[in-house]
Amino acid sequence: MAKLEEGLGDWRRTHYSIQITPELDGESVTLFGWVSSIRTQGGIVFIVLTDRDGNVQVTVNKGKASKETLARVEALKPHSSVAVQGVVKAMAKAPNGAEVVPERLKILSIATEIPSFSVYGGETPSLDKRLDIRAVDLRRDKAQATFKIQRVVLSSVREFLSGRGYLEVRTPKLISTATEGGASLFSVLYYNRPSFLAQSPQLYKEELVLPFEKVYEIGPAFRAEESRTQRHLSEITSIDIEEAFVDYNDVMDTLEALIKHVVVSVKDDCSKDLEKLGRGALSVPDRFERLRYTEVVEHLAKEGEDATWGEDLTGPTTEELGKEHPSFYFITDWPTQTKPFYIKPKEDEPKLSEAFDLMYGALELASGGSRVSSKSLLVKRLKEQKLKPQAFEHHLKVFDYGMPPHAGFGLGMERLTMVLAGEENIREVTLYPRDKLRLTP
Ligand code: AMO
Numbered sequence: 344m345a346k347l348e349e350g351l352g353d354w355r356r357t358h359y360s361i362q363i364t365p366e367l368d369g370e371s372v373t374l375f376g377w378v379s380s381i382r383t384q385g386g387i388v389f390i391v392l393t394d395r396d397g398n399v400q401v402t403v404n405k406g407k408a409s410k411e412t413l414a415r416v417e418a419l420k421p422h423s424s425v426a427v428q429g430v431v432k433a434m435a436k437a438p439n440g441a442e443v444v445p446e447r448l449k450i451l452s453i454a455t456e457i458p459s460f461s462v463y464g465g466e467t468p469s470l471d472k473r474l475d476i477r478a479v480d481l482r483r484d485k486a487q488a489t490f491k492i493q494r495v496v497l498s499s500v501r502e503f504l505s506g507r508g509y510l511e512v513r514t515p516k517l518i519s520t521a522t523e524g525g526a527s528l529f530s531v532l533y534y535n536r537p538s539f540l541a542q543s544p545q546l547y548k549e550e551l552v553l554p555f556e557k558v559y560e561i562g563p564a565f566r567a568e569e570s571r572t573q574r575h576l577s578e579i580t581s582i583d584i585e586e587a588f589v590d591y592n593d594v595m596d597t598l599e600a601l602i603k604h605v606v607v608s609v610k611d612d613c614s615k616d617l618e619k620l621g622r623g624a625l626s627v628p629d630r631f632e633r634l635r636y637t638e639v640v641e642h643l644a645k646e647g648e649d650a651t652w653g654e655d656l657t658g659p660t661t662e663e664l665g666k667e668h669p670s671f672y673f674i675t676d677w678p679t680q681t682k683p684f685y686i687k688p689k690e691d692e693p694k695l696s697e698a699f700d701l702m703y704g705a706l707e708l709a710s711g712g713s714r715v716s717s718k719s720l721l722v723k724r725l726k727e728q729k730l731k732p733q734a735f736e737h738h739l740k741v742f743d744y745g746m747p748p749h750a751g752f753g754l755g756m757e758r759l760t761m762v763l764a765g766e767e768n769i770r771e772v773t774l775y776p777r778d779k780l781r782l783t784p
Contacts, residue, residue: 347418349449354426360392360399365433365440372443374399374427375451377482378419379463388416392427392443393463393482400434400442401427412448422454422462422479470770477775477784488616489764489772492609496760497561499608500582503601509559509584514547516563520734522546523683527566529577540565543753545685546738548585549714552749553741556587561756571778573768574706576757578777585751591687591697591713594750595673598701598709599631602671602759609763622765632672637695639664639674653678658705665705675699684724687713701754703762711752718742 357373376394383389388403403416419425429445460468462482467473473480480486505511521528523542531538544560551558564581586594609617610624617624643650648660656664656674679688679696686698698712715721718739722732732739760772770776775784 347415347450348453349451351426351451352449354428354449359396360394361396361439363399363431363439363441363443367431367441368433370431371446372429372431374401374429374443376425378421378423378425378454380421381416381419390416390419390425391463392425398438400437401429401448402432402434402437402442402444403448404444408445412445415448415450418450418453420454421457423450424452424454425450470768474770474776474781475784481774484619486771488613488619489760489766490774491616492613492620492764493756493760493772495609495612496605496756496763499605500561500601500756502608503604504559504584507557507597509557509586510555512544512548512551512555512558512560513562514541514544514551514560516541516565520546520738521730522685523566527568529565529567542566543581544583545683545753546735548583548751549685549746549749550738550741552585552587552747553744557584558586559584564753569779571780574758574761576769576773576776576778580756582754582756582759583751585749587747587749589750590748591675591699591711591750594711594752595631595633595675595699595701598711598752598754599671601754602631602701603627605759606763620764625763626670628670628672631701632668633675633699634668634672636674636677653680655681661702661705661707665702668702669704671701671703671708673699673701682712684721684728684730685714687715688720688724697750699752701752703758706758706762707755708758708762709752709754711750713748713750716742716746716748718746 354373356375360376374392376392378390379393379398380391381388386405390401391398392401403412405413426449427443427445428447429443431441432444433440434442458476458479460472462479517531517533517538518541519538521539522545527542529540531540541564543564544562548558548560560583561580564579566577568575568577606625606627640650640652643660643663648663650660676695677698679694682696682698686696689695689697696712700707701709715724721739721742725732725735757769757772761769764772766772
């Protein structure tokens with residue numbers, strides 16, 4: 344008897360599991376995948392082979408199969424990776440109405456460990472346990488559905504933005520200055536100089552409106568978040584746009600249209616995935632409400648909430664707001680002091696700024712605004728925020744060359760996926776989440 348594990352050789356897949364249907368009755372096929380269950384009943388061994396797309400039943404008749412095939416079937420353990428060459432048989436009782444009777448079976452890799460939790464059905468164990476063997480955990484039906492939705496989020500965002508003439512860009516992630524406040528910066532030694540991981544592409548995307556006018560980036564952003572919450576990670580994927588000759592109202596319109604496009608794409612392309620997650624497609628208001636920050640704070644204070652003008656809205660306060668506005672809405676015209684230096688104060692009322700957050704209930708999905716395009720004002724704003732203009736020398740220089748009025752936003756890709764997939768914990772929608780306690784796998 345040859346050794347049990349074999350290489351691929353010249354075998355190549357002809358079909359995925361879901362393509363095995365009664366119409367293929369009598370056809371020879373080659374399948375690859377993993378064993379998700381093995382069950383013997385009488386003289387028949389039923390092997391469920393699972394691949395990227397689903398399951399197919401492989402039926403071995405002990406009385407008819409070759410000695411080699413039987414030896415391999417005996418050695419099989421769930422999770423082993425296998426290849427099957429066989430013939431399709433229409434079979435009403437089998438999943439998809441057809442099964443495969445193997446002529447040859449290869450074990451490509453015998454599983455030596457069984458996960459401590461059931462991947463194929465059964466109860467979902469704690470997230471931490473699952474994250475420890477994330478590559479296996481991601482085989483769960485719900486994880487597959489979640490990340491299919493995420494793929495559609497990414498592809499539909501690209502389709503929308505490139506369709507509207509935005510150019511996709513990549514900006515450095517190793518940087519020399521903070522953009523979103525010093526507290527959440529990761530330091531990295533860059534050769535022998537201090538540097539940081541980018542918290543956002545903010546300054547680069549603004550500069551790039553000079554040559555390209557309309558840009559977007561889908562890329563990593565790093566935040567050294569001290570608190571460990573269901574909504575915060577240390578590494579995220581940020582969807583950023585920046586555009587010349589527009590203001591915050593225009594980019595709110597763009598963001599609203601973008602969200603609507605993504606929701607429709609997920610509805611059209613992910614109906615089965617939404618079903619697996621036990622939810623329907625999201626309903627989206629015809630027009631996202633635009634609530635002014637000052638009015639929101641006055642209203643919340645009247646309701647007895649802890650909301651003080653001039654401060655960011657905190658967790659419990661946004662929870663209350665989320666109850667009143669459970670879908671998508673904007674909060675606009677934030678106090679200038681609550682927003683970063685690059686956000687433009689209103690010309691007629693500089694205590695307020697041309698800034699917005701996009702919310703979904705209590706969850707902040709995006710923030711953005713009109714930008715300061717005057718160099719002298721930007722220097723003033725940096726100083727007001729106790730930042731040193733010298734540290735931004737290269738960025739400020741660009742403003743000497745005709746920096747146009749411009750505006751943009753940053754949208755958290757994971758948070759948007761949470762909303763679409765109905766997940767409460769951001770880690771569920773992140774392949775390998777990073778937080779204060781987790782740097783592996
Ligand atoms: P902001 O800091 O608000 O704005 O970030 C934009 C969006 O990114 C997401 N986000 C996060 N998601 C999970 N974990 C985190 N630690 C985290 N931090 C941010 C949120 C948030 O709304 N430069 C500006 C954007 C702009 O003005 O264009 C910025 O970075 O969904």
